[in-house]
Amino acid sequence: MNLLTKYFPTLTPQQLKQFAEFEKEFKAWNTQINLVSRTDADNLMERHILHSLGIAKVVQFPAGSAVLDVGTGGGLPGLPLAILFPEVKFHLVDSIGKKIKAVQFMAGVLGLGNVTATQTRAEQVTEKFDFVVSRAVARLAAFHPWIMHSYKKHPARGAGLYYLKGGDLGEEIAESGLVAQVVDLKDFYEEEFFDTKKVVVVPV
Numbered sequence: 035m036n037l038l039t040k041y042f043p044t045l046t047p048q049q050l051k052q053f054a055e056f057e058k059e060f061k062a063w064n065t066q067i068n069l070v071s072r073t074d075a076d077n078l079m080e081r082h083i084l085h086s087l088g089i090a091k092v093v094q095f096p097a098g099s100a101v102l103d104v105g106t107g108g109g110l111p112g113l114p115l116a117i118l119f120p121e122v123k124f125h126l127v128d129s130i131g132k133k134i135k136a137v138q139f140m141a142g143v144l145g146l147g148n149v150t151a152t153q154t155r156a157e158q159v160t161e162k163f164d165f166v167v168s169r170a171v172a173r174l175a176a177f178h179p180w181i182m183h184s185y186k187k188h189p190a191r192g193a194g195l196y197y198l199k200g201g202d203l204g205e206e207i208a209e210s211g212l213v214a215q216v217v218d219l220k221d222f223y224e225e226e227f228f229d230t231k232k233v234v235v236v237p238v
């Protein structure tokens with residue numbers, strides 16, 4: 035059993051095929067534009083895909099809801115989450131055009147009709163969403179003001195920001211002045227590697 039089916043045993047053959055295609059496409063794009071470091075690309079599943087899917091261990095996006103991924107780079111965490119939640123709409127943004135081109139290409143190859151991607155800065159997003167996700171973009175104090183305007187007025191249950199982030203989170207949260215909860219992914223993934231991985235949850 036691989037790690038994907040170990041932690042997400044209800045994945046369909048179609049979803050497993052999409053994850054395999056994502057790994058292949060992502061690695062190919064990574065040789066052309068730097069999406070993640072070359073050594074990291076060799077461990078794409080452990081370091082990036084499962085890490086992105088950690089958000090799904092913390093929140094289940096309801097069918098029909100809309101999720102914004104800010105600073106998606108090569109589609110993390112948005113593309114793995116879009117494979118996992120085919121009934122949820124994902125909008126992925128990044129300020130760098132060539133990364134968004136790669137994301138659009140990959141979403142097309144994977145047949146992800148629930149994904150749109152735009153080159154823009156987070157601060158300039160005008161649409162509203164039920165949830166915001168992100169991974170490793172900026173310190174919380176700088177980041178949160180960029181996305182505050184992006185929530186719907188009547189958010190879905192459990193709405194808020196789900197931010198995959200390293201660093202000294204206690205200090206970052208205090209600096210931001212936000213009320214936030216930190217969820218440790220080692221509560222869900224037993225491999226040692228996940229000891230350092232956390233999700234910061236900031237309710238709307």
Ligand SMILES: C[S@@+](CC[C@H](N)C(=O)[O-])C[C@H]1O[C@@H](n2cnc3c(N)ncnc32)[C@H](O)[C@@H]1O
Pocket residue numbers: 069070104105106107108109110111127128129130133154155156157168169170171180
């Ligand atoms: C360290 S990378 C992380 C990329 C991806 N989330 C991942 O986990 O691999 C940070 C990304 O955020 C993007 N970014 C930084 N500031 C941004 C902003 N204000 N609006 C949109 N994207 C931004 C950068 O272009 C970059 O692709």
